[in-house]
Amino acid sequence: MGGRRGDKVPVVPAQDKRICGAICLCQLTLVLSSVALVYLIVAVYWPSHRAFNSGIEPVPVMCQTVNTSLSNNCEWVSCGEWCLTKSSGFCPQINVTTRRNGTLLTLHECNRLASFPCPKVTKHLY
Incomplete structure (x- = not known):
């Protein structure tokens, strides 16, 4: 004898929903990690690697x-x-x-000397 008309069998069992949710979470983590890795390589690692190996004193x-x-x-x-x-x-x-910095200069036969003071640093609090 069959069940009542109001009793419907769920299309997706609860256990399958949990498995599907876990798979989606893993895929989201994989995608975000891949994007972050590519961004860090292109925007952080390569420029800093070039700067460190450029021979700047x-x-x-x-x-x-x-x-x-x-x-x-x-x-x-x-x-x-x-x-x-x-x-x-x-x-x-x-x-x-x-x-x-700190090196002393000796100027010879200079007729056009100018002194330019640096502007003071001001802190802005926003």
């Missing part, structure tokens, strides 16, 4: 501008977006000499 130095020029076609630019883009048009080039 870790000791701070003072820069003095020697020459500035504006070119239309050049191989390198002094100011670029993240130093990743190659300029296709106007490009300022700044040539400098460097010296270690």
